[in-house]
Amino acid sequence: MKVPLRELPLKRSFALSADFVDGLVAGLPMRKALGSEASQAGEGTAELEFYMEGDNVFARGSLDAWVELACSRCLGNLRHSIQEELMVTYLPGGQVPNEDGLEADEEDTDEGDAVDTYGYEGEEIDVEPLLRERVLLSVPYAPLCKPDCLGLCSKCGANRNDSECGCDRKVLDPRLAALKDIKV
Ligand SMILES: [Zn+2]
Numbered sequence: 001m002k003v004p005l006r007e008l009p010l011k012r013s014f015a016l017s018a019d020f021v022d023g024l025v026a027g028l029p030m031r032k033a034l035g036s037e038a039s040q041a042g043e044g045t046a047e048l049e050f051y052m053e054g055d056n057v058f059a060r061g062s063l064d065a066w067v068e069l070a071c072s073r074c075l076g077n078l079r080h081s082i083q084e085e086l087m088v089t090y091l092p093g094g095q096v097p098n099e100d101g102l103e104a105d106e107e108d109t110d111e112g113d114a115v116d117t118y119g120y121e122g123e124e125i126d127v128e129p130l131l132r133e134r135v136l137l138s139v140p141y142a143p144l145c146k147p148d149c150l151g152l153c154s155k156c157g158a159n160r161n162d163s164e165c166g167c168d169r170k171v172l173d174p175r176l177a178a179l180k181d182i183k184v
Pocket residue numbers: 071072073074075076144145146149150151
């Protein structure tokens with residue numbers, strides 16, 4: 001996933017292969033939770049336009065990918081899609097400003113419109129660290145197969161999206177059980 005500086009400016013697309021995505025998400029809890037249910041981890045494409053100004057290289061474009069994860073409620077498979085704008089500055093010699101360096105406002109780094117900064121060494125730009133990071137950051141902490149997923153029955157383990165098992169779950173949650181005893 002490298003771009004030689006001498007070819008700039010240029011526009012290029014990068015394929016995120018199934019193996020690449022698999023390597024990225026293999027260790028994530030919501031991927032591991034799939035166990036033997038796991039199939040292809042995902043794939044994607046990034047389109048980037050590069051140009052130089054002085055020694056700095058600017059890249060803009062988009063990332064379009066998907067990853068297969070387990071639903072955090074019912075543990076069923078889901079396809080999480082990733083669509084992101086990319087806006088990156090590459091500085092020469094790996095000179096990346098530290099946290100309290102150039103960026104005056106640290107709040108910026110959380111915003112979608114913030115410019116990412118990476119370093120580059122030698123005569124080429126490697127976009128792999130950027131794509132790795134973007135895919136990983138876009139994976140939700142608690143993904144859902146659908147917004148109103150009913151999850152698994154806490155008593156018998158049945159998938160409540162498929163059928164209601166009829167278990168009495170009212171007193172199972174100790175926090176709720178405690179609330180029930182409070183006299184108002
Ligand atoms: Zn679910």
